[in-house]
Amino acid sequence: MRRLLRKGIILRIIVTGGAGFIGSHVVDAYAAAGHDVLVIDSLWERGGGRRANVRNGISLVHMDVRDDAIGRVFSDFKPEIVNHHAAQHSVTISARDAIYDAQVNVVGLLNVLDHAVRAGARKLIFASSGAIYGTPQHLPIVEATPQHPASPYGITKMAGEHYLRFYRDAKDLDFTALRYGNVYGPRQDPNGEAGVIAIFIGKFLARMPVRIDWDGEQTRDYVFVKDVASVNLGVLEAGSGEAYVIGTGKRSSVNDVYRALVELTGFAAPVERALQRPGDARDAQFDSAKARSQLGWASQTELRDGIRATYEYFERLPPGY
Numbered sequence: 001m002r003r004l005l006r007k008g009i010i011l012r013i014i015v016t017g018g019a020g021f022i023g024s025h026v027v028d029a030y031a032a033a034g035h036d037v038l039v040i041d042s043l044w045e046r047g048g049g050r051r052a053n054v055r056n057g058i059s060l061v062h063m064d065v066r067d068d069a070i071g072r073v074f075s076d077f078k079p080e081i082v083n084h085h086a087a088q089h090s091v092t093i094s095a096r097d098a099i100y101d102a103q104v105n106v107v108g109l110l111n112v113l114d115h116a117v118r119a120g121a122r123k124l125i126f127a128s129s130g131a132i133y134g135t136p137q138h139l140p141i142v143e144a145t146p147q148h149p150a151s152p153y154g155i156t157k158m159a160g161e162h163y164l165r166f167y168r169d170a171k172d173l174d175f176t177a178l179r180y181g182n183v184y185g186p187r188q189d190p191n192g193e194a195g196v197i198a199i200f201i202g203k204f205l206a207r208m209p210v211r212i213d214w215d216g217e218q219t220r221d222y223v224f225v226k227d228v229a230s231v232n233l234g235v236l237e238a239g240s241g242e243a244y245v246i247g248t249g250k251r252s253s254v255n256d257v258y259r260a261l262v263e264l265t266g267f268a269a270p271v272e273r274a275l276q277r278p279g280d281a282r283d284a285q286f287d288s289a290k291a292r293s294q295l296g297w298a299s300q301t302e303l304r305d306g307i308r309a310t311y312e313y314f315e316r317l318p319p320g321y
């Protein structure tokens with residue numbers, strides 16, 4: 001029988017990918033709530049994981065989620081909850097190397113699921129993605145929107161959710177899947193393919209031009225990472241066997257992000273125009289009514305406030321970080 005989680009109990013929680021951008025905020029939220037947290041992260045060189053993201057007092061096991069040796073970590077720590085944020089997180093890399101993407105995002109997930117069951121964990125919380133929907137015919141996206149992922153990354157996230165259902169039905173491991181929109185905030189990697197907000201902030205701080213693809217009017221649903229951490233806290237005790245889309249319900253364009261940064265910094269960064277990136281969707285918007293009604297969760301942070309908090313974080317980092 002699955003035991004019900006009750007408020008006030010200290011839980012043992014393994015967070016995979018807990019040295020990364022989102023995972024490290026989830027770790028902070030769990031630790032602040034008094035839970036006992038252990039991080040497993042491979043610090044993959046193409047990902048956003050850094051040792052420095054893991055706060056003092058939290059153990060980091062430097063290990064790949066595909067490695068069978070995580071079994072020892074699981075059996076020693078005996079987690080009640082496993083929060084799985086480790087992933088190959090790039091749509092572009094997934095399109096170039098679908099095998100690697102599946103190895104980490106499917107086989108890695110299966111390895112974690114298997115060891116979670118063996119160690120007696122009750123529940124796995126899964127970082128899924130709005131990418132499972134591809135480009136839907138209707139916005140906003142809700143949970144029931146048909147899933148037509150346009151990238152191997154979206155396909156492996158979708159497949160991951162099916163495995164969660166199988167493990168719940170066959171092995172009594174509960175789950176909640178969180179399908180994030182575009183997450184942004186402190187610690188996001190401003191290099192490479194990370195979200196446009198972190199990339200733009202990096203350019204504004206360096207007083208460099210920013211590149212705007214297409215006409216800049218393409219929109220995304222940008223959700224602040226601390227709001228995402230708070231829903232990860234909420235589903236420790238709720239959301240059994242459910243998936244939720246996690247967004248603000250608002251669409252903001254790349255031009256909106258640019259204008260917010262010009263207003264914040266007083267610096268009108270020169271704009272380099274570029275063509276639409278192949279496969280880039282025009283719009284995205286997520287209606288989190290289900291999370292609101294079942295979890296009592298709603299995004300709290302206005303885009304301008306989140307951008308300011310993110311900018312101030314990057315501004316405080318030592319030069320060359």
Ligand SMILES: NC(=O)c1ccc[n+]([C@@H]2O[C@H](COP(=O)([O-])OP(=O)(O)OC[C@H]3O[C@@H](n4cnc5c(N)ncnc54)[C@H](O)[C@@H]3O)[C@@H](O)[C@H]2O)c1
Nearest residue numbers: 017020021022042043044047048049064065086087127183
């Ligand atoms: N950033 C977003 O907007 C967004 C949107 C939807 C879903 N997600 C999902 O959220 C999760 C976290 O994404 P993020 O943006 O924080 O990326 P991130 O790269 O900062 O975090 C991922 C972490 O996983 C680790 N990792 C990668 N491969 C690993 C492996 N084989 N074994 C162990 N650890 C490994 C990395 O070192 C990194 O610390 C991912 O599952 C991602 O797919 C992110």
